[in-house]
Amino acid sequence: MVLRRTDSFGYMVNHLARLFARALERRIQPYGLSPGQFPVLLALWEREGLTxxxxxxxxxxxxxxxxxxxxxxxxxxLIRREPDPNDGRRSLIHLTARARDLEEPATAAARTVNQTAIKGLSEEEQAELRRLIGVMIVNLERDSGL
Amino acid sequence: MVLRRTDSFGYMVNHLARLFARALERRIQPYGLSPGQFPVLLALWEREGLTxxxxxxxxxxxxxxxxxxxxxxxxxxLIRREPDPNDGRRSLIHLTARARDLEEPATAAARTVNQTAIKGLSEEEQAELRRLIGVMIVNLERDSGL
DNA sequence: GCCGCTTGCATAGCAAGCTATATTGATTGT
DNA sequence: ACAATCAATATAGCTTGCTATGCAAGCGGC
Incomplete structure (x- = not known):
């Protein structure tokens, strides 16, 4: 069996991930954000003071x-680190005012990227895609020993 | 509408791509290969002397x-660069004997990773997954201006 | 009370991706 | 034939990811 790059899931997923990152970067760069910061911001917009x-x-x-x-x-x-009074090892991460102000435009940009990616797919297809990706994630997480 | 990290395609795909890379790395490291080299090797195993x-x-x-x-x-x-006699700007990339010898074990490792990822999915589900990922790739390529 | 384990974070060092820019060789138009 | 342009590669500099390792603070048992 030949291993064709173009229909290997690993290759396709890597390629797709880079496209997502570039699309997001293009849209959040005007706000001075970069893609790797995005999930961190999402978590902190939901709740600050995380370690x-x-x-x-x-x-x-x-x-x-x-x-x-x-x-x-x-x-x-974008953030400040405040020493945890109860535990000298940790610090608690807080957003700056600037980062809080970016929630609306930045999440709008991210939604746009997602919409762009799934353009033409029905609700059912999107749900199926989410499920199938989820299966691969679980499979590979198990493979890597959790 | 809230943007949930856990069901954003961008986030899921990024996460999945990192899992793929780690799974592959673990398996090809014994051969002295790393994931980024893999697609290049695939291309060169198929045909050498590419620019x-x-x-x-x-x-x-x-x-x-x-x-x-x-x-x-x-x-x-793994490779040698040989100057192109017809064009002083390019060089033609050739594999070393060592790289040629790695084709079998390395592609076997990659197949194993793919199999691991899609474990539990039927042929139809795999085909659908490939198709849906392909749609996103096309959508985002178009978005980024080809 | 302190010794040893655990936990939280930092640092070092590397791979792989990107954009922007420089360099050098080929091609083309007059 | 030579200037201008184009093409192929190289370099600089950055982000994001990883593993391996170090270090200091907290905690549990004796």
Whole structure:
């Protein structure tokens, strides 16, 4: 059996992920945001004062990656780290006013990208797609030992 | 409308792509390969003597990314760059014996990853998934101006 | 009370992706 | 034939992801 790049799921998914990232980047760059910051912002718009470890769990990103992303967000004036009075090891991540103000335009941009991607697909097809992607995620998470 | 990270296609696809990359990496690392090299190898196992620009078109990667990947592959003894006698600007990319010998085990590893990901899905579901991902790819390619 | 484990975060170092720009060789129009 | 343009590659500099490792703060048992 030949392994054709063009119909390997791994290749297709990688390609698609890069297209998503580029499409999002184009639309949030005007707000001074970048794609990797987006899931972090989503979590913090929902609830502030999370720790780095909590953000890792929510966003499903390894801790050093999160540390670096948070550094860039701090540098860019999106978050502040406030030392946790109850635990000297942690700090609690809070949004700046600027980051709070970006919730509306930034989520609108993200919705636009999603809409663009699924243009032409029925509600049923979208649901099926979500389900099938979910199956692959679960399969690969199990494979990697959770 | 709230934007939920967990059912945004952009987020899911990004997450899935990272899982694919990690699963592949785990399996090809013993051969001294890394995931980014894989599509390049697939193209070269099929036909050697491609130029960098041709590889970019086939693999759908920007030229500077390809240049760096080829540098690492040359460093790792997977390819040689031979100057094109007909055009002083290009070089033709050839595999080393080592890279040729890796075709069997490496493609087997990639097939295993794909099989793992789609475990539990019927042939029809797989075909539908391929089709739906293809739609998103086309949609986003059009969006990004080809 | 303190010794050792666990937990939270930081740092180092690398791969792979991107945009923007420079460089050098080929081609083309006059 | 040579200037201008185009094409192929290289380089710089950034983000986002990873693993491996270090370090300091908290906690549990004795």
């Amino acid at each position: 780095q470890a909590e953000l890792c769990r929510i966003v499903q990103i390894e801790q050093p990656t999160m540390a670096n992303t948070l550094n860039r967000m701090e540098r860019d004036g | 960098q620009a041709e590889l970019c078109r086939i693999v759908q990667i920007e030229q500077p990314t390809m240049a760096n990947t080829l540098n690492r592959m040359e460093r790792d003894g």
